[in-house]
Amino acid sequence: MDAKTSILDIQTVAKTRINEVDFDNLQFGKQYADHMMYCDFIDGEWQQPKIVPYGPMTFQPSAKVFHYGQAVFEGMKAFKDDDDQVWLFRPEENFKRINLSSQRMAIPEFPKDYFFESLNTLLELDKDWVKKGKGNSLYIRPFAIATEAGVSASEANEYRFMIITCPAQAYYNKPVKVVFAQEYSRAADGGVGFAKAAGNYGAQFYPTKLAKEKGLDQIIWTDASSHEYLEEAGTMNIFFRIGNQLLTAPTNDRILDGVTRKSIIQLAKDEGVEVIVDRVSVKQIVEAAKSGELKEIFGAGTAATVVRVEGFEHDGVYHDLPEVEQPYATHFKNKLQDIQYNRADDAHQWRYKV
Ligand SMILES: Cc1ncc(COP(=O)(O)O)c(C=O)c1O
Numbered sequence: 001m002d003a004k005t006s007i008l009d010i011q012t013v014a015k016t017r018i019n020e021v022d023f024d025n026l027q028f029g030k031q032y033a034d035h036m037m038y039c040d041f042i043d044g045e046w047q048q049p050k051i052v053p054y055g056p057m058t059f060q061p062s063a064k065v066f067h068y069g070q071a072v073f074e075g076m077k078a079f080k081d082d083d084d085q086v087w088l089f090r091p092e093e094n095f096k097r098i099n100l101s102s103q104r105m106a107i108p109e110f111p112k113d114y115f116f117e118s119l120n121t122l123l124e125l126d127k128d129w130v131k132k133g134k135g136n137s138l139y140i141r142p143f144a145i146a147t148e149a150g151v152s153a154s155e156a157n158e159y160r161f162m163i164i165t166c167p168a169q170a171y172y173n174k175p176v177k178v179v180f181a182q183e184y185s186r187a188a189d190g191g192v193g194f195a196k197a198a199g200n201y202g203a204q205f206y207p208t209k210l211a212k213e214k215g216l217d218q219i220i221w222t223d224a225s226s227h228e229y230l231e232e233a234g235t236m237n238i239f240f241r242i243g244n245q246l247l248t249a250p251t252n253d254r255i256l257d258g259v260t261r262k263s264i265i266q267l268a269k270d271e272g273v274e275v276i277v278d279r280v281s282v283k284q285i286v287e288a289a290k291s292g293e294l295k296e297i298f299g300a301g302t303a304a305t306v307v308r309v310e311g312f313e314h315d316g317v318y319h320d321l322p323e324v325e326q327p328y329a330t331h332f333k334n335k336l337q338d339i340q341y342n343r344a345d346d347a348h349q350w351r352y353k354v
Contacts, residue, residue: 033126041159060149071198072101073143081342088352101195106155139168175310176217185224193254236299237261260300298329306333
């Protein structure tokens with residue numbers, strides 16, 4: 001390896017598994033690329049990051065992550081352009097966000113050079129796992145867990161930071177039906193909603209399971225105290241189009257500051273679309289749906305990019321959304337993907353060359 005990767009200890013696979021993978025029929029998150037990175041925090045410092053073949057790891061049953069959920073993660077993607085060059089999209093944002101999440105969960109922050117050297121090396125080693133063509137990507141999952149053994153309820157002294165990657169096609173390939181939350185909550189003021197803390201996701205599974213039993217795909221979470229304001233979906237921020245205005249909730253300590261969300265806000269503003277970042281009330285959306293002014297709802301997030309919402313349930317009533325001509329959802333999805341796949345000008349320098 002060249003000097004660029006000298007801070008890593010690298011052990012490569014004897015034989016790639018890539019030929020065992022059917023890239024045309026991928027199930028999201030089921031197959032992982034050849035290599036992964038891990039780095040331990042011991043004696044008050046992060047040790048040398050190691051790149052090793054992807055595979056199982058052993059931990060003490062008493063490791064604190066299993067008992068207290070001291071864990072954070074990120075989700076990002078690598079894209080390949082028509083000339084086989086691999087790109088990341090705004091990775092600095094993910095780096096900053098995982099350390100923000102870590103801080104909230106009392107996990108030590110991870111060094112920037114370790115993060116970027118690891119990413120670059122992993123993507124160089126596993127570049128054949130990044131497939132060309134819109135919708136194809138290599139999903140990247142950095143995460144950190146408390147590995148110290150011992151069930152005493154306090155923050156750990158030992159952690160493991162890891163990066164694993166998996167090839168992905170479009171995450172949700174069909175529009176989704178959602179329900180506005182009226183009973184359960186995802187996050188509270190002063191809580192960890194803004195962090196990508198593992199427990200935020202585990203806590204959503206039960207209410208989401210109930211929604212699925214009713215034929216709905218996802219929940220749009222509302223504020224925990226009144227359930228009157230729409231906040232975000234389980235893994236996506238949410239946009240509403242009323243007339244030609246685009247509305248989305250402001251981020252706060254309950255809402256994840258999504259990279260896709262802020263990119264769409266910027267792209268929309270660049271085009272002169274009026275974007276209103278303000279509280280969005282359930283009442284306003286239900287009324288706009290009834291009057292026909294509500295043109296679109298869509299989710300925005302790394303895994304899915306942009307997903308159209310085809311209808312929503314509230315108070316037991318299901319509201320169908322019209323299929324509009326030239327939807328913002330498709331327009332901004334294409335705009336974003338053109339930048340991600342190096343097919344368009346990158347006015348804001350969001351692309352990062354691996
Ligand atoms: C709760 C939540 N909201 C929003 C998002 C979208 O964020 P991003 O666009 O950075 O992927 C995600 C996914 O990371 C998420 O988990």
